[in-house]
Amino acid sequence: MEAMQFLLDGFATALTPxxxxxxxxxxxxxxxIGILPGIGPALTIALLLPVTAKLDPTGAFIMFAGLxxxxxxxxxxxxxxxxxxxxxxxxxxxxxxxxxxxRGRGAAAxxxxxxxxxxxxxxxxxxxxxxxPVFVKLALRFxxxxxxxxxxxxxxxxSALLGSSLLRGVTSLILGLALGLTGIDELTGQPxxxxxxxxxxxxxxxxxxxxGLFAVGEAMHIASRKDLREAEVLAVKGSLFMxxxxxxxxWKPWLRGTALGFPFGVLPAGxxxxxxxxxxxxxxxxAKNPEEFGHGAIEGVAGPEAANNAAVAGVLVPLLTLGLPTxxxxxxxxxxxxxxxxxxxxxxxxxxxxxxxxxxxSLYIGNVMLLILNLPLVGLWVRLLAIxxxxxxxxxxxxxxxxxxxxxxxxxxxxxxxxxxxxGFLMRRYGFPIAPxxxxxxxxxxxxxxxxxxxxxxxxxxxxxxxxxxxxxFLVLSVLILILPWILKKLGAGSSLGEAAS
Amino acid sequence: xxxESRTAGIVAGLLLATLGALIALSTSQMRIxxxxxxxxxxxxxxxxxxxxxxxxLCFLIQAFRTGSEKLAADTDDTDxxxxxxxxxxxxxxxxxxxxxxxxxxxxVLFFTVSLGFGSRRYVRDIIIALVMTTIAYFTxxxxxxxxxxxxxxxxxx
Numbered sequence: 053m054e055a056m057q058f059l060l061d062g063f064a065t066a067l068t069p070x071x072x073x074x075x076x077x078x079x080x081x082x083x084x085i086g087i088l089p090g091i092g093p094a095l096t097i098a099l100l101l102p103v104t105a106k107l108d109p110t111g112a113f114i115m116f117a118g119l120x121x122x123x124x125x126x127x128x129x130x131x132x133x134x135x136x137x138x139x140x141x142x143x144x145x146x147x148x149x150x151x152x153x154x155r156g157r158g159a160a161a162x163x164x165x166x167x168x169x170x171x172x173x174x175x176x177x178x179x180x181x182x183x184x185p186v187f188v189k190l191a192l193r194f195x196x197x198x199x200x201x202x203x204x205x206x207x208x209x210x211s212a213l214l215g216s217s218l219l220r221g222v223t224s225l226i227l228g229l230a231l232g233l234t235g236i237d238e239l240t241g242q243p244x245x246x247x248x249x250x251x252x253x254x255x256x257x258x259x260x261x262x263x264g265l266f267a268v269g270e271a272m273h274i275a276s277r278k279d280l281r282e283a284e285v286l287a288v289k290g291s292l293f294m295x296x297x298x299x300x301x302x303w304k305p306w307l308r309g310t311a312l313g314f315p316f317g318v319l320p321a322g323x324x325x326x327x328x329x330x331x332x333x334x335x336x337x338x339a340k341n342p343e344e345f346g347h348g349a350i351e352g353v354a355g356p357e358a359a360n361n362a363a364v365a366g367v368l369v370p371l372l373t374l375g376l377p378t379x380x381x382x383x384x385x386x387x388x389x390x391x392x393x394x395x396x397x398x399x400x401x402x403x404x405x406x407x408x409x410x411x412x413x414s415l416y417i418g419n420v421m422l423l424i425l426n427l428p429l430v431g432l433w434v435r436l437l438a439i440x441x442x443x444x445x446x447x448x449x450x451x452x453x454x455x456x457x458x459x460x461x462x463x464x465x466x467x468x469x470x471x472x473x474x475x476g477f478l479m480r481r482y483g484f485p486i487a488p489x490x491x492x493x494x495x496x497x498x499x500x501x502x503x504x505x506x507x508x509x510x511x512x513x514x515x516x517x518x519x520x521x522x523x524x525x526f527l528v529l530s531v532l533i534l535i536l537p538w539i540l541k542k543l544g545a546g547s548s549l550g551e552a553a554s
Numbered sequence: 555x556x557x558e559s560r561t562a563g564i565v566a567g568l569l570l571a572t573l574g575a576l577i578a579l580s581t582s583q584m585r586i587x588x589x590x591x592x593x594x595x596x597x598x599x600x601x602x603x604x605x606x607x608x609x610x611l612c613f614l615i616q617a618f619r620t621g622s623e624k625l626a627a628d629t630d631d632t633d634x635x636x637x638x639x640x641x642x643x644x645x646x647x648x649x650x651x652x653x654x655x656x657x658x659x660x661x662v663l664f665f666t667v668s669l670g671f672g673s674r675r676y677v678r679d680i681i682i683a684l685v686m687t688t689i690a691y692f693t694x695x696x697x698x699x700x701x702x703x704x705x706x707x708x709x710x711x
Contacts (some may be wrong), residue, residue: 103698219612223570226605230577233602237595240587244599245580268644275636275670442673443682446664449640450687453647453660458700466648473644477637482562500598507593 055185062409066417071114075414078115079421082122086129087433089136090270090448093123094380094490098262099455101388109392110407114414116388117368120381121173121418124324124361125426126433128165132158132353133286134437140487141324141360144332148345148352153286155348163294164302164350165357166426172310172358173419176365179314181412184401187373191398194374196506197516201526203499206376208530209319210491218537220484227475228492231256239504251464258387260456261493262380264469265486267452269476271445276477285437292427302354305335309358316359317366317378324363324379328356365415372396372408375498380487383494563617567610574606639670655705660687 065071085091097116104112124141131142132149145165152161194202211221234245235255246252274280294302309331316327335351336342345352370376375396377383389396394404401408426433456469479486510516517523581599643666651659664683665676673679694700 102700219609219616222605223609223613226602226609229598230573230602230606233599240595242584242595244584244595245577247576247580271667272637272640275640275667276632276634278631278633278672281672440673442668442671442679445671446667446679446683447686449643449667450660450664450683450690453644453651453663454656454690454694454702457651457656458694458702461701461703463648463651466644466651470641470644470648474641481632482566496598503597504593512593 055182058185058405058409059181059413061406062411062413063416065110065406065410066114066413070108071111071410071414072417074111074115075118075418076421078118079122079418079425081115082119082124083126083422083425083433084122084436085119086123086126087436088439088444089130089134090267090274090445092140092266092381093120094384094487095262095266096123097381097384097388098259099451101259101384101391102455102458104388105391109394109404110410112388112392113385113407113411114418116385117411117415118418118421120364120385121361121415122422122425124173124364125166125169125422128169128353128357129162129426129430129433130437132161132165133288133434136280141328141363142357143325144328144356145353148332148349148356150286151346151348152350152353153288153348157348157350158286158288159292160294160298160350161348161353162288162430163292163427164298164354166423166430167294168302168306168309168354168358169361169426170419170423171306172313172362173365173422174416175310176314176317176362177412177415177419180365180369180415183318183369184373184408184412187369188398188401191374194522195520196502196509197520197523198526199374200499200502200506201517201520201523201530202374202376203495203502205526205530205533206378206495207492207499208533210378211488212533212537217483218534220482221488224479224484224486224488225492228261228489229496231261231489232493232496233500238501251462251468256468256493257459257465258384258490258493259459260465260469261472262384262490263452263456264472265476265479265489267448268469268473269480269486271449272473272477273480274441274445276481281441285434288431288434292430298350301350305331305351305355306358308334308338309355310362312355313359313362314366317363318369319366319378324360327359327363331355331359368415372400372411373398375400377491377494380490383490386494560617563613567613567617569610570606570613571610574603574610577606578603636670636672639666642666643670651705652703653705655707656702657684657687657691657707658705660690 066075081096082093085093085096096119100116104115127142128145128149130136131146132153135146135150149158149161149165152158207225211225212218230245234252236243236253243253309327312331312334313324313327316330317324332352332355335349335355336345339345339349339351341349367379367382370378371382371385373396375386377386386396389400394400394407452469453466456465457463459465476486478484479489506516507514517527577599581596581603584596586594586596643663646666647659647663650662661680661683664687665679668679668683691702695702
């Protein structure tokens with residue numbers, strides 16, 4: 053049980069007043085951005101990167117992790133009271149939770165979401181604590197060929213499973229890859245895909261891409277659709293204390309949601325959407341009164357909310373132990389590590405043990421903070437929803453421009469931001485998922501690095517990817533993921549998941 | 555609706571294929587040292603170019619095969635005026651952030667965005683815009699040491 057010892061040391065790090073403060077800042081900020089529609093954790097962490105560059109890395113990561121967890125808590129409040137998902141992992145909550153609120157049980161919906169998130173987040177963090185050392189041992193055996201295979205698997209999983217269609221997911225991913233390749237090649241110093249434009253030589257900053265696609269694109273999308281601009285905020289009605297029946301109907305979905313969410317986070321399947329959908333359908337199947345679903349069934353809030361929080365904990369396993377981001381936020385977190393000269397992976401645990409274990413310990417503390425922030429204090433947060441959309445999005449656009457201009461003080465970055473904003477708008481309008489772009493942008497150059505290292509070691513012999521059993525395994529798995537939906541369609545099994553996602 | 559999906563599919567396919575061709579062209583002009591031929595900086599751009607060509611082709615095929623998949627968003631009701639206002643504000647910010655300074659240029663951006671989102675309380679919006687950008691300016695320049703252009707207001711501070 054060496055993990056126990058590390059964890060205790062981690063608590064010693066996390067419980068210092070400074071780090072507790074960062075945890076509180078992160079969880080509060082996370083709840084805030086989770087509640088506000090239009091901004092999410094990936095975007096916020098990207099905007100914070102330049103400001104946090106001078107901070108102590110441990111404190112910064114404690115804040116970022118609290119922010120990631122907090123966004124999941126906060127978004128459920130928006131979904132329930134506004135019928136607009138604060139984040140993509142809360143789409144289901146926006147349906148079922150909002151129906152509960154309309155029937156005067158909004159407070160119970162908020163409670164089951166917050167307590168479910170707490171339980172799932174805590175179990176997920178426990179699993180992270182004990183799985184991480186196992187993953188580290190496994191990862192130590194990985195060479196470049198294995199990493200390359202794993203990354204290709206992450207690529208295909210992300211594009212196949214995020215969004216409504218495989219073709220669009222793959223397109224998004226390739227666009228991200230192309231953006232990631234832009235700029236000077238690190239190995240040879242040659243400029244690539246810069247088309248003679250000077251400001252493209254340094255590459256396109258992830259902050260610009262994230263802010264452009266997420267914030268500017270989202271603002272344009274909402275502005276262009278009158279039906280999305282006007283949403284009605286429901287008041288919190290009823291007691292925040294759930295009655296016996298509501299507890300009885302909630303606890304099993306919490307646990308089942310956790311069981312679904314965590315593995316999906318760990319696998320390079322990307323993000324929180326799928327486990328929340330799966331959890332919803334599972335609860336509907338298992339429910340005694342499935343006809344209540346769609347009209348405000350508490351199980352339909354409890355399960356998916358637990359699933360998305362457990363998935364967030366799961367996402368941290370491959371991120372910390374393998375350096376493999378499986379969601380847009382994880383990809384930005386990876387950039388944050390690189391900013392401090394740290395490379396997530398097995399070495400991180402040996403070289404920066406106090407940081408990693410302090411971070412993991414802070415997740416337990418953050419969960420407790422979030423439960424308090426989101427239950428007794430929910431009334432305070434609800435007032436944020438009263439901010440009129442014109443002012444909210446005006447503010448989001450000003451801070452987007454500020455964050456990007458602040459990077460290099462160049463108007464060229466603002467032009468790129470504007471173009472990417474239009475791209476983000478068009479992608480939303482025509483149903484292309486955004487997250488694969490960010491994953492392609494970050495993971496693409498990393499996959500290329502591993503590919504070239506493997507090829508150098510083998511002196512240009514591409515068969516290394518087939519002769520190394522693990523590398524071959526991942527590549528075969530990737531092919532399977534790409535053709536499986538097609539086979540299922542041929543077999544007439546239909547894709548209830550795809551239908552649900554669209 | 556169907557007609558629009560088909561056009562959108564064709565446009566998407568052509569755009570993606572063109573982008574792929576551009577990337578391939580730009581990559582083909584790189585000079586690769588012979589010892590890097592098999593693992594050089596050109597491989598991944600070529601992969602991206604080919605992949606873009608393939609997905610572009612898929613979109614074209616899909617569009618011509620009756621557009622079995624719905625391409626356009628659920629609604630055709632696009633508020634182009636709102637988009638135009640936001641774009642105008644953004645272009646203004648790009649052109650004038652140095653000269654007018656962060657506070658004034660960003661206030662204009664804030665105002666056009668709020669107009670785009672349908673607000674008609676002009677005075678309130680302008681006051682909020684000026685207050686918010688001023689607070690942001692001083693927080694970032696004085697507290698966080700992130701320099702922002704002062705512009706024509708520079709003499710005042």
